[in-house]
Amino acid sequence: MNLAGLRKHYGEVRAVDGVDLTIAPGEVVALLGPNGAGKSTTVDMLLGLTRPDAGAVTVFGRKPSDAVAHGAIGAMLQGGALLDDATVGEMAGLVASLHRKPLPVAEALRRAGIGDLADRRGNKLSGGQKQRVRFAVALVSDPDLLVLDEPTSAMDVGSRREFWRSMQAYTDTGRTVLFATHYLEEAEEYADRVVLMRAGRIVADGSVAQVRALAGGRTLRAVVPGVTEPAVAGLPCVTEYQVRGTRIAVSSRDSDKTLRALLDAFPTAHDIEIAAIGLEGAFLSLTADEEPVR
């Protein structure tokens, strides 16, 4: 999947302002960003629902509309997208009937964890159940690329976890997934790669660890008998430090290097803790910046 120089303006608003992104088959990619960052517009262009003002989209070497017609893309759209007066089985069955090589409907429902809801009508579903039905509808064409726009909004913690379990069963078969989300822990836990958007641009792109590192690495705490302030300041990769008696707290761009140097200088250091700046910290620092970090 390849996006090159993608732009989309709505009047004066630059919803997407030059996005380049290549996703290899088998990757699970999280698309993060605050509201209005251009995530949904990017997803719409990827799916061929919105035509870009400039730039090109190819999915498995085809135009999005062709890839869709070939059943190569399954998508779970944000909100709605279901019928009140049709049953779950009917909706999934209809979408299956339109595709050439669909999964059996019962199989798609089972994978989405709603095998028992086939006869339930759309207006009788809870918010979490609706999300699963959308997932089943996206799955039923047996696509190679699954695109999920805010897949777990309106789900409680339990059903969110269950949803991701069925999701992982799917990605274990080597399919490609792109999901936009607000929940950072989901990106942290389930994505191989994180793409951070702000104001229509990509501001960070890499593994969860890399994106975290972009925002300032990790914090190292330890009890170090005989430590002195200059010694701490002299450690490699340190960006900030605090010394209180024998306790030190150090922010480091590369905590591995810092730690090795620390242990070389003070072999008796103990109670060592290294904590990552959460993705949330990275997210906040990267999306709040006026200038893109990249």
Next chain:
Amino acid sequence: MSVTYLALEIRRVLRSPRFMIFTVAFPVLLYLLYVGLWGKDPATKAVLMVNLTSFGAMAAGLFTGTRVAIERQAGWQRQLRLTPLSGGGYLAGKAATGMTLALAPVILVPLVGKVVEGVGLDSAGWLRVTLGVWLAALPFALIGLLIGQIGTADSTQPITQLVMLPMALIGGIFIPIDSMPQWLLNIAHVLPSYWLTQVGRGGVTTDLSTSLGRDALVLAAWTVVLSVAVIRRYRKDSARV
């Protein structure tokens, strides 16, 4: 357009009580009422039968099309755009649903006319009243589609009423065309509902009838114009979202 798609569409409409009332029960009951009020002679009974058959066919077409607005708002249309179903296939399916459902009044009202009210026609006449009126209802399925693509879920109801009332009144369904002054009749000639009724009317009476060829021509022209409007509107609408 797939059979599963069409079957689901029809099943969904049949679940709607509004459909059953408006397009099945309403024309039949109204016909019985009108015959009770004005149907003194067989000729009037036959004309009323044509009018109410036309009304039912028109309502069925308009009503199914307007359901498009609900699907558009719910995002179902977007979801379907992510399947191999083309825009043309989607629209054709909706129009076909409207036409299939229009079969109900087109069969029921003439049946009641024959069995209950004793209307007698030759087979050519029956063919015009049933098959003829059914085919002539196509422009209304298209008008419904157009309304469904312009309106929102909330506004399609009043818009449909706003279209249906003048169509029914001035088109000669609820006000007999024999009693219309010339100027109103001139307006009536513009409306597809007038020509829809004329198709059936020609089968039961020679009063104020027009040639079937001309009826067909005018309705075909309406069909072409409305088809173009529906397709253009769909393109515009799907480019925007």
